[in-house]
Amino acid sequence: xxxxxxxxxxxxxxxxxxxxxxxxxxxxxxxxxxxxxxxxxxxxxxxxxxxxxxxxxxxxxxxxxxxxxxxxxxxxxxxxxxxxxxxxxxxxxxxxxxxxxxxxxxxxxxxxxxxxxxxxxxxxxxxxxxxxxxxxxxxxxxxxxxxxxxxxxxxxxxxxxxxxxxxxxxxxxxxxxxxxxxxxxxxxxxxxxxxxxxxxxxxxxxxxxxxxxxxxxxxxxxxxxxxxxxxxxxxxxxxxxxxxxxxxxxxxxxxxxxxxxxxxxxxxxxxxxxxxxxxxxxxxxxxxxxxxxxxxxxxxxxxxxxxxxxxxxxxxxxxxxxxxxxxxxxxxxxx
Amino acid sequence: xxxxxxxxxxxxxxxxxxxxxxxxxxxxxxxxxxxxxxxxxxxxxxxxxxxxxxxxxxxxxxxxxxxxxxxxxxxxxxxxxxxxxxxxxxxxxxxxxxxxxxxxxxxxxxxxxxxxxxxxxxxxxxxxxxxxxxxxxxxxxxxxxxxxxxxxxxxxxxxxxxxxxxxxxxxxxxxxxxxxxxxxxxxxxxxxxxxxxxxxxxxxxxxxxxxxxxxxxxxxxxxxxxxxxxxxxxxxxxxxxxxxxxxxxxxxxxxxxxxxxxxxxxxxxxxxxxxxxxxxxxxxxxxxxxxxxxxxxxxxxxxxxxxxxxxxxxxxxxxxxxxxxxxxxxxxx
Amino acid sequence: xxxxxxxxxxxxxxxxxxxxxxxxxxxxxxxxxxxxxxxxxxxxxxxxxxxxxxxxxxxxxxxxxxxxxxxxxxxxxxxxxxxxxxxxxxxxxxxxxxxxxxxxxxxxxxxxxxxxxxxxxxxxxxxxxxxxxxxxxxxxxxxxxxxxxxxxxxxxxxxxxxxxxxxxxxxxxxxxxxxxxxxxxxxxxxxxxxxxxxxxxxxxxxxxxxxxxxxxxxxxxxxxxxxxxxxxxxxxxxxxxxxxxxxxxxxxxxxxxxxxxxxxxxxxxxxxxxxxxxxxxxxxxxxxxxxxxxxxxxxxxxx
Numbered sequence: 001x002x003x004x005x006x007x008x009x010x011x012x013x014x015x016x017x018x019x020x021x022x023x024x025x026x027x028x029x030x031x032x033x034x035x036x037x038x039x040x041x042x043x044x045x046x047x048x049x050x051x052x053x054x055x056x057x058x059x060x061x062x063x064x065x066x067x068x069x070x071x072x073x074x075x076x077x078x079x080x081x082x083x084x085x086x087x088x089x090x091x092x093x094x095x096x097x098x099x100x101x102x103x104x105x106x107x108x109x110x111x112x113x114x115x116x117x118x119x120x121x122x123x124x125x126x127x128x129x130x131x132x133x134x135x136x137x138x139x140x141x142x143x144x145x146x147x148x149x150x151x152x153x154x155x156x157x158x159x160x161x162x163x164x165x166x167x168x169x170x171x172x173x174x175x176x177x178x179x180x181x182x183x184x185x186x187x188x189x190x191x192x193x194x195x196x197x198x199x200x201x202x203x204x205x206x207x208x209x210x211x212x213x214x215x216x217x218x219x220x221x222x223x224x225x226x227x228x229x230x231x232x233x234x235x236x237x238x239x240x241x242x243x244x245x246x247x248x249x250x251x252x253x254x255x256x257x258x259x260x261x262x263x264x265x266x267x268x269x270x271x272x273x274x275x276x277x278x279x280x281x282x283x284x285x286x287x288x289x290x291x292x293x294x295x296x297x298x299x300x301x302x303x304x305x306x307x308x309x310x311x312x313x314x315x316x317x318x319x320x321x322x323x324x325x326x327x328x329x330x331x332x333x334x335x
Numbered sequence: 336x337x338x339x340x341x342x343x344x345x346x347x348x349x350x351x352x353x354x355x356x357x358x359x360x361x362x363x364x365x366x367x368x369x370x371x372x373x374x375x376x377x378x379x380x381x382x383x384x385x386x387x388x389x390x391x392x393x394x395x396x397x398x399x400x401x402x403x404x405x406x407x408x409x410x411x412x413x414x415x416x417x418x419x420x421x422x423x424x425x426x427x428x429x430x431x432x433x434x435x436x437x438x439x440x441x442x443x444x445x446x447x448x449x450x451x452x453x454x455x456x457x458x459x460x461x462x463x464x465x466x467x468x469x470x471x472x473x474x475x476x477x478x479x480x481x482x483x484x485x486x487x488x489x490x491x492x493x494x495x496x497x498x499x500x501x502x503x504x505x506x507x508x509x510x511x512x513x514x515x516x517x518x519x520x521x522x523x524x525x526x527x528x529x530x531x532x533x534x535x536x537x538x539x540x541x542x543x544x545x546x547x548x549x550x551x552x553x554x555x556x557x558x559x560x561x562x563x564x565x566x567x568x569x570x571x572x573x574x575x576x577x578x579x580x581x582x583x584x585x586x587x588x589x590x591x592x593x594x595x596x597x598x599x600x601x602x603x604x605x606x607x608x609x610x611x612x613x614x615x616x617x618x619x620x621x622x623x624x625x626x627x628x629x630x631x632x633x634x635x636x637x638x639x640x641x642x643x644x645x646x647x648x649x650x651x652x653x654x655x656x657x658x659x660x661x662x663x664x665x666x667x668x
Numbered sequence: 669x670x671x672x673x674x675x676x677x678x679x680x681x682x683x684x685x686x687x688x689x690x691x692x693x694x695x696x697x698x699x700x701x702x703x704x705x706x707x708x709x710x711x712x713x714x715x716x717x718x719x720x721x722x723x724x725x726x727x728x729x730x731x732x733x734x735x736x737x738x739x740x741x742x743x744x745x746x747x748x749x750x751x752x753x754x755x756x757x758x759x760x761x762x763x764x765x766x767x768x769x770x771x772x773x774x775x776x777x778x779x780x781x782x783x784x785x786x787x788x789x790x791x792x793x794x795x796x797x798x799x800x801x802x803x804x805x806x807x808x809x810x811x812x813x814x815x816x817x818x819x820x821x822x823x824x825x826x827x828x829x830x831x832x833x834x835x836x837x838x839x840x841x842x843x844x845x846x847x848x849x850x851x852x853x854x855x856x857x858x859x860x861x862x863x864x865x866x867x868x869x870x871x872x873x874x875x876x877x878x879x880x881x882x883x884x885x886x887x888x889x890x891x892x893x894x895x896x897x898x899x900x901x902x903x904x905x906x907x908x909x910x911x912x913x914x915x916x917x918x919x920x921x922x923x924x925x926x927x928x929x930x931x932x933x934x935x936x937x938x939x940x941x942x943x944x945x946x947x948x949x950x951x952x953x954x955x956x957x958x959x960x961x962x963x964x965x966x967x968x969x970x971x
Contacts, residue, residue: 134584209355237474552798
């Protein structure tokens, strides 16, 4: 019994989805909880953004960007945060400049060379451990090393050894924060490259180093870039290292008279320490400025976040984009 | 480690490769040495504090804040040296905040991950992706700012009654910066990691099992509970370990929000317990950071750092162990 | 002709009428009796049949494509109904619509009516329906649990009686044992039911899936090419099982293996490009097909 030409009725019924109303009570409760957490997360995120938006717009003035912090009796009226913004830029720059090449080098070594095997395993474990160490511990360790006398060229001399607090010092320790992210990102990207790329290059008689430099690394540029941007995000958002290794001067105080070097050897502040110091937890207690600076900080971080997402999406095939969250691609982890 | 193809190279090529291998290997070795040095130096600097106090370093005895002040001002308490320190209130605070935040976070993140993979309509699932990323990206100082300027005052006004404040006024002041506020915000901070890893793991459960369970007449929730969660629990365990490491190391937010007293919150106080201030180890280090140049105080602070370092290392190991079963299903986490 | 092989069904299409072998294989004098007896057993008609489900002018679509067009079929307990046809003929989709598994895919639409014991299946609660109409899939998919937990799974997840839900009650254990016996697996695994189900061989896993499907005492059992991933010995075991089960459960099997359909089925429905081309008893369809297309398919002209 075959149908002839099929003029099937247009009104085909879509079958109903499984209704949770027929489930037992416990199951329905859990279903409701699932919805509650999902919606709750959206609400929390929205609340944070709106709250910071409202407060930020209320207290943000253009003059804040260009004036230096100035101590005065009426903290909420005086000075801006131009120095902290510059401070953030400097620290991020130093940290990234150290972490990026170092991270790519280590990742390449781990992925392409990895001999002797015990060393490779040890380095891998060390990097993973580094990713888990709290930034405050990194900070006190850094202080310990950097306050040795022979390193006073990085900051300034002090009673015992050197002061150990400067942009250089903070930047160096910050690079340790960003290092695992760069290494992880680059390694993952290198691991996703098909072996035939390498085989083709070796078959042409190229050495491993040449292959890495001219074939592999250019191919994983988006991965490296996203790792670097992730690292930058972590550096920008960190407060603990800044508090301990940058001195807590309101303005950026250079050391000596050499223009750039002096600033880098000097103390200062970043947006994060500025927010911390102006909050009730710090000395300032000028929460209007804290809100304004926090708003600027948040915008910077969100912009970076969007860049990472864009970079990662661009680097992946369209099928990969369906994956929910690319592991390790979450920004943050700043402490 | 990938198996390396055997290369036939000319002598010049071999030399370049060897040079490159040496350079890169040395760099990697330097980082390894650095990290080992970190562990060693922190432990060495911390040793005097441990050797003076022995195992009672971890015990309780007296007020932590007084002991720290004593070190700062170099006026030793009668009968004790300058290094006298009993860290229990700080350790207790760390344990409380970490365990409660991770525990709550585990429950919430599991439900959220199930929601994302199973129940959320497409548009909501696509919205939750940037939401989770946003929550992960917010710096901890901003969480702390919102906590201390918005959440803590609200809790102070609406949840802590005057009578409750009076009941403990001789011991400690309740003002909204306390265990409850700190734990809530900490939970929000660690949620993104856990949700992301759990959701990926749940989505990787083979469709044949979910379909088989549906075909047997088991409703969607029960399918997730009995089949998907059971398969994905190694990933959830690994995510929990990661989240614990994060919670343990959080210094800034907790310094702003958990109350600045090294006070051991007392569960026997009933509900008031939630509103008592605590000060976890990492936050204590941050708040005492000016004292890093003073001898005894420095040793004590480095001792706290050593405890954190050792805990973080052990968690790292635990995380590695928890991830091993994952390879069975090819889940990258 | 090799006495151990079933009669050849497929032939290369020639200009002449294809000669299709007779229904019963002629017993060979010096051949062993066993194969003939096996065939005889497989082809013994059931005593009586009751109609369990009725598919009534059903058409199914995914999005814009109509995958099944206007099919009407009865499903009876006491017999095996085989759906045969080339890839894309809609037989699997039709099978999955019988327990509403097509709903899982977004964009599925249907017309027509499918009834189970007289009631439209879309009026029943879906999980209730799926316990009465169970399904076994092409790839064995035992859950990552013990053998016992697998078999007792569906029963354990039903609404529990008052009190805590326990996984090893005497009723559940009894039901699990019955199901394993019906699936012919009990003797092989009785020693240790708490072994992981993933440790079983392919054939055992598929029988475990059948046991799992039988545990809730379904009225209809749907089999989606259950033997295509298995070796010949496991296949033979499962085919025997199917024939044994048909008296207590209505069975619908989708298969692309014509010999298997011949061995196992009582009624055959041949589908092509979503339409039901021919339906009848297996003797009639294989030996005297009405339609040319059926003849072509059976003789191997396409497929």
